[in-house]
Amino acid sequence: MAFLEAERLSKTYVRRLKPTSGGPSRLWRRDTQRIFALQDVSFSVEKGELVGILGPNGAGKSTVVKLLTGILTPTEGVCHVDGRIPWQERREHVRHLGVVFGQRTQLWWDVPILDSFELLRDVYNLEPAAWKRRLDEMTDALDLGGFLRTPLRQLSLGQRMRAELCGSLLHEPALLFLDEPTIGLDAVSKLKLRSFLREENAARGTTILLTTHDMEDMLALCRRVLVLGHGRLLYDGALDALLRRYDTVHVLRCAYEGPCDLSGLPQGVALERDGDSYVLSFAPAEVETGKVLSWVLACGRLREMTLKEQNVDQLIARMYQEMSL
Amino acid sequence: MKKQTIRPYLTAFRIRALLETQYRGAALGGVITQAFFGLVLAYLYTALYAGGDPAGLRDTVTYVWLQQMFFRVLMTSDSELQNQIMTGSLAYTLCRPVDQHAYWVCRDLAAQWVGALMRMVPMIALQFILPLEVRMALPESPAAFLQFLLSLSLGVACVAQIHTVTSAITMKTLDSRGFSGMISLLMMILAGNIIPLTLFPETVQALLRYQPFAQALDAPIRMYQHAQGTAEFSISLAAQLAWLAVLTAGGRALWRQHLRSITVQGG
Numbered sequence: 001m002a003f004l005e006a007e008r009l010s011k012t013y014v015r016r017l018k019p020t021s022g023g024p025s026r027l028w029r030r031d032t033q034r035i036f037a038l039q040d041v042s043f044s045v046e047k048g049e050l051v052g053i054l055g056p057n058g059a060g061k062s063t064v065v066k067l068l069t070g071i072l073t074p075t076e077g078v079c080h081v082d083g084r085i086p087w088q089e090r091r092e093h094v095r096h097l098g099v100v101f102g103q104r105t106q107l108w109w110d111v112p113i114l115d116s117f118e119l120l121r122d123v124y125n126l127e128p129a130a131w132k133r134r135l136d137e138m139t140d141a142l143d144l145g146g147f148l149r150t151p152l153r154q155l156s157l158g159q160r161m162r163a164e165l166c167g168s169l170l171h172e173p174a175l176l177f178l179d180e181p182t183i184g185l186d187a188v189s190k191l192k193l194r195s196f197l198r199e200e201n202a203a204r205g206t207t208i209l210l211t212t213h214d215m216e217d218m219l220a221l222c223r224r225v226l227v228l229g230h231g232r233l234l235y236d237g238a239l240d241a242l243l244r245r246y247d248t249v250h251v252l253r254c255a256y257e258g259p260c261d262l263s264g265l266p267q268g269v270a271l272e273r274d275g276d277s278y279v280l281s282f283a284p285a286e287v288e289t290g291k292v293l294s295w296v297l298a299c300g301r302l303r304e305m306t307l308k309e310q311n312v313d314q315l316i317a318r319m320y321q322e323m324s325l
Numbered sequence: 326m327k328k329q330t331i332r333p334y335l336t337a338f339r340i341r342a343l344l345e346t347q348y349r350g351a352a353l354g355g356v357i358t359q360a361f362f363g364l365v366l367a368y369l370y371t372a373l374y375a376g377g378d379p380a381g382l383r384d385t386v387t388y389v390w391l392q393q394m395f396f397r398v399l400m401t402s403d404s405e406l407q408n409q410i411m412t413g414s415l416a417y418t419l420c421r422p423v424d425q426h427a428y429w430v431c432r433d434l435a436a437q438w439v440g441a442l443m444r445m446v447p448m449i450a451l452q453f454i455l456p457l458e459v460r461m462a463l464p465e466s467p468a469a470f471l472q473f474l475l476s477l478s479l480g481v482a483c484v485a486q487i488h489t490v491t492s493a494i495t496m497k498t499l500d501s502r503g504f505s506g507m508i509s510l511l512m513m514i515l516a517g518n519i520i521p522l523t524l525f526p527e528t529v530q531a532l533l534r535y536q537p538f539a540q541a542l543d544a545p546i547r548m549y550q551h552a553q554g555t556a557e558f559s560i561s562l563a564a565q566l567a568w569l570a571v572l573t574a575g576g577r578a579l580w581r582q583h584l585r586s587i588t589v590q591g592g
Binding site for chain 1: 421
């Protein structure tokens with residue numbers, strides 16, 4: 001059995017709604033509506049994998065995370081993490097689990113973060129010496145030294161996220177859930193966080209599941225992604241293969257020194273003039289990029305040329321559109 | 326499986342206590358408000374008792390001051406927990422390998438005790454500068470004081486359990502105001518916060534003394550004023566223990582059930 005195995009997970013909520021029509025009974029009558037937050041989701045993750053979970057808002061990402069942490073019980077299906085069923089053996093399960101919810105905080109607002117870390121030491125029943133070693137190591141890696149004794153409320157967002165991450169990893173969990181860990185962070189903090197996570201994954205074999213809307217995070221960290229939409233698992237596989245599938249248009253911009261001969265445009269390439277440069281667009285799946293390039297070179301004295309890949313966010317938007325999410 | 330220890334709970338208590346000491350401004354505000362109300366009530370009763378029973382007046386004034394001193398204990402919910410439930414931050418606590426109910430009760434007890442102590446000390450100091458007629462009396466005897474302390478501990482524990490019931494309701498409704506409001510009204514009257522329970526007619530005394538809200542402060546205050554005989558003391562403690570057991574069992578059952586079906590707010 002894989003380290004983490006989800007089999008046909010489904011979660012249904014019943015939502016009670018005020019009826020919009022009917023007599024005075026509207027006041028107390030309630031219609032019920034079933035919300036399928038998750039339907040029939042199965043996947044497995046090996047130890048040490050770094051997997052991203054993609055999907056628009058309301059796709060079921062958080063539901064998956066909450067089921068895997070044991071906070072929620074599924075309506076149907078089962079999952080095992082390291083042989084345990086999270087919601088049945090919650091306490092033993094969460095002992096080996098770390099979580100970062102980017103929009104919430106686990107550390108105490110009004111006390112120095114070191115105090116919060118001490119609480120976590122005792123909550124996880126860690127050996128004081130081992131805890132100290134781990135804390136020192138993370139203080140270095142995450143650069144927390146300057147503000148260990150500062151109350152959380154006085155920290156900047158970037159400092160806070162690093163402290164949160166430290167709090168989630170003090171007990172050296174085998175599995176780490178990151179829910180939008182870089183939300184609101186500046187470029188430097190993001191890069192730092194990413195490299196720290198990569199190292200953590202490489203050095204300790206921590207299995208990491210990441211949900212984020214930040215595609216740069218995804219690209220930097222995850223080779224494999226799960227795409228969720230409307231509560232269903234729509235894709236489970238390599239991230240670059242997914243991107244290639246939706247990267248349907250390449251745009252090549254070129255400008256020439258002197259005269260150029262633009263006859264014999266290869267089939268499938270669209271040509272537009274933009275000021276003194278030309279914009280070629282083509283589908284890489286239909287037209288060989290090499291063929292386009294040699295045509296461009298043959299046209300005249302090339303002054304400059306850029307090949308623009310599509311913005312990843314645009315790709316994802318297109319993917320969501322095509323999957324009608 | 327690692328063996329369970331009480332370490333997490335003790336630390337939760339310690340850190341919550343530490344946190345409470347940060348809120349000195351709130352404590353000062355509390356002291357000023359409660360001192361004001363204490364004075365107004367003390368003078369009010371002095372006027373009411375004018376020409377009447379001086380022993381009764383002394384008891385009532387003492388009752389009023391003790392109520393005001395421990396006002397912090399008579400909250401209907403643990404605001405920190407309520408907030409976490411409403412914002413969904415509870416998700417984090419749910420990811421900790423601890424008994425959720427016990428963990429929160431420890432935090433709550435720490436907040437209550439430290440909060441109460443911080444307000445109590447200046448209020449005791451205040452007594453020394455008050456005119457004699459509105460000053461609270463000392464405990465009747467050392468025995469009375471010991472009985473008071475024991476009973477107060479049980480009283481605070483009862484309130485902490487009432488909080489877990491309120492929180493369990495919030496887990497379902499996701500808004501604490503309705504239920505808290507109702508409990509708050511009951512608590513104000515039935516804990517003797519508006520009119521000391523000792524002033525109610527003799528005929529309802531038996532009923533009043535043994536309802537849950539009286540266990541919080543009314544029971545300890547009665548001991549403070551008059552040391553009780555072994556039989557009476559045992560009955561009073563038994564009532565507190567019984568309510569503590571009922572509230573704890575009820576709170577735990579509700580938590581077990583509601584935590585299973587909890588909807589954690591937001592992404």
